[in-house]
Amino acid sequence: MNVTFTADELAFRDEVRTFFREELPEDMRQKQSQAVELSREDMIRFQKCLHAKGWSGVNWPVEYGGTGWSTIQKYIYATEMAAANLPEPIPFGIGMVGPIIYTFGSEEQKQRFLPDILESNVWWCQGYSEPGAGSDLASLKTRANLDGGHYVVNGSKTWTTLAQHADWIFCLVRTSSDVARRQEGISFLLIDMQTPGVTVKPIITIEGDHEVNEVHFENVRVPRENLVGEEGKGWTYGKVLLQHERTGTAGVARSKYRLKQLRRQAARSVRGGEPLAADRNFMRKIAATEVELKALEFTELRTLAAVSSGKAPGPESSILKFKGTELQQAVAALYLEAAGYYALPYVPDQYVLDFPEQDRVGEGAETKTSLRYFNFRKTSIYGGSNEIQKNIIAKHVLGL
Ligand SMILES: Cc1cc2nc3c(=O)[nH]c(=O)nc-3n(C[C@H](O)[C@H](O)[C@H](O)COP(=O)(O)OP(=O)(O)OC[C@H]3O[C@@H](n4cnc5c(N)ncnc54)[C@H](O)[C@@H]3O)c2cc1C
Structure with missing residues (x-):
């Protein structure tokens, strides 16, 4: 494979390098170089700087506000970001739920959620794993039962990274148990963390950090329009998302x-x-x-x-x-x-x-x-x- 850069690619690399060196907040650079943890506000400030430059939706198509960069440009960008010792943007919005919404979501969902994800106005977290469902994710038990215009959600998610900062959570939930395969009857639901009945409890990790959480749902009423794609097809969408996650x-x-x-x-x-x-x-x-x-x-x-x-x-x-x-x-x-x-x-x-x-x-x-x-x-x-x-x-x- 030929990875010699063209003159245009080298010019792009210089632009990225200059931007990272000269236009990002100095205090953040200092914290990074001294391995000091960045706060929620630091991360949002950083991601907003990238967005202001038009560089937040690295992998997104242009029609949704993405960069439309070539493979090599994305590679240069990631390499320069690491070489400048900058933090990695939080993946849950841009890298995970964003691509699911623009691929499988309705027009209304695209208009409602995608701009805020790009601009880092909303912090997302990922609700897949449960106390009894990690590797064997299809055994998840969080239920979402339809009641008029709402799903009523009951159950618990665990290991939810940075849920303590999150405004929204995307969840895999069981909408039907009457299925031939356990992978069927699972749906992909977007839930506002401020909805009554949602509680977050910290899990402290081996190094003493608060990075992961339990998230509990007790009779949480979620509008039906927050279902992404078809009911019961959440497993298919979730699998695509996991492949994005693993690449990242x-x-x-x-x-x-x-x-x-x-x-x-x-x-x-x-x-x-x-x-x-x-x-x-x-x-x-x-x-x-x-x-x-x-x-x-x-x-x-x-x-x-x-x-x-x-x-x-x-x-x-x-x-x-x-x-x-x-x-x-x-x-x-x-x-x-x-x-x-x-x-x-x-x-x-x-x-x-x-x-x-x-x-x-x-x-x-x-x-x-x-x-x-x-x-x-x-x-x-x-x-x-x-x-x-x-x-x-x-x-x-x-x-x-
Ligand atoms: C720091 C951290 C952050 C996380 N963040 C999130 C998040 O934001 N959102 C979210 O939904 N989840 C998150 N997770 C959960 C993560 O995806 C699960 O921990 C993972 O899928 C493993 O599931 P489990 O912990 O239930 O372990 P288990 O599935 O119980 O596995 C226990 C052990 O058995 C092994 N094992 C299980 N099945 C097999 C098999 N078939 N073959 C061979 N070995 C097997 C596993 O490899 C593991 O070593 C996070 C986890 C961690 C540690």
């Missing part, structure tokens, strides 16, 4: 950026009087991970090419999800090894922000290494666990 979780550009930074850190960090970069065994591990990333990068480019020719990402997206998240975890483990004892202390955000770099324990963002390592354990679970991805690859890619 590979994180190749970000892993490449982090490995580049790690090489720099290895040159600076001293172990037993020698720079870490002189440890051939450690540097060999970095090189081996870089080689695997390069191979995955080409697989991602092939998938992007298919998507840009109008196809939804297929089961190949499972390869990206599985391998990409394994590599993210491998990079996090290498950082842990490089940071050594400095990775151990817990360092609150305020401390990182208030103290000059030279006065901190360890070397800046390094002090968050163990938190990031623990946080990244999630990557092989969310979006469908990696064991499930291997099953999909075996069945639908290898035909076993």
Whole structure:
């Protein structure tokens, strides 16, 4: 595959690079470089900056306000965003429910929801998993019973990422149990989080963060017009969405950026009087991970090419999800090894922000290494666990 950039593509790369360097809020850049968590307001501000430039709907068709970029432009954009160490836009609106609404939604739904998603006026979260339905999602039990012009929703969702910030949730719900296959009778419903009967309870993760939640529905009345597509066809829509999600979780550009930074850190960090970069065994591990990333990068480019020719990402997206998240975890483990004892202390955000770099324990963002390592354990679970991805690859890619 030829990935030499044309003059136009290089000009585009320079435009993206300049925009990221010069036109985004400096305080956010500073927080990012020091691994300080961004607030809801920070994320919205960032996404609104992208929208003001016309760059929020990277994968969306032009007719819905998307960029209409080529595969290579999208690749350049993602790579430059990672290289500038910018946060990843929250995926639930732009990357997930947006494409479902413009593909399967009614004209009214497109007009009502898509502009707010593009402009980051509304924060979405994803309500698929339930206490008894994760890998075996078709066993979900949240019920939506039609009562006049409303669905009445009862049940619970779990692991709902950033639901504490969300204005709306898109849910897979059971509208019928009288079906031949469990995948039938599931519908795709959009629910306003402010509706009476919706409650959110935090789940605190291994690194002490509040990132995921339980969401409970008790007699929640949802207008019938919030059903996307046909009743009972939610499984089909949800599967398309999961493939989009899996393509997005590979994180190749970000892993490449982090490995580049790690090489720099290895040159600076001293172990037993020698720079870490002189440890051939450690540097060999970095090189081996870089080689695997390069191979995955080409697989991602092939998938992007298919998507840009109008196809939804297929089961190949499972390869990206599985391998990409394994590599993210491998990079996090290498950082842990490089940071050594400095990775151990817990360092609150305020401390990182208030103290000059030279006065901190360890070397800046390094002090968050163990938190990031623990946080990244999630990557092989969310979006469908990696064991499930291997099953999909075996069945639908290898035909076993
Ligand atoms: C940090 C985080 C954020 C998340 N965010 C969201 C979100 O925003 N919205 C949402 O809907 N969900 C979210 N999830 C849920 C996620 O999709 C599920 O955790 C995942 O699908 C696994 O389901 P489960 O946790 O019920 O585990 P289970 O399905 O109970 O699986 C337990 C273990 O058994 C293995 N296993 C299960 N079935 C098989 C099989 N057939 N073959 C081989 N191995 C198998 C699994 O790989 C896993 O290791 C999130 C999860 C995490 C950890």
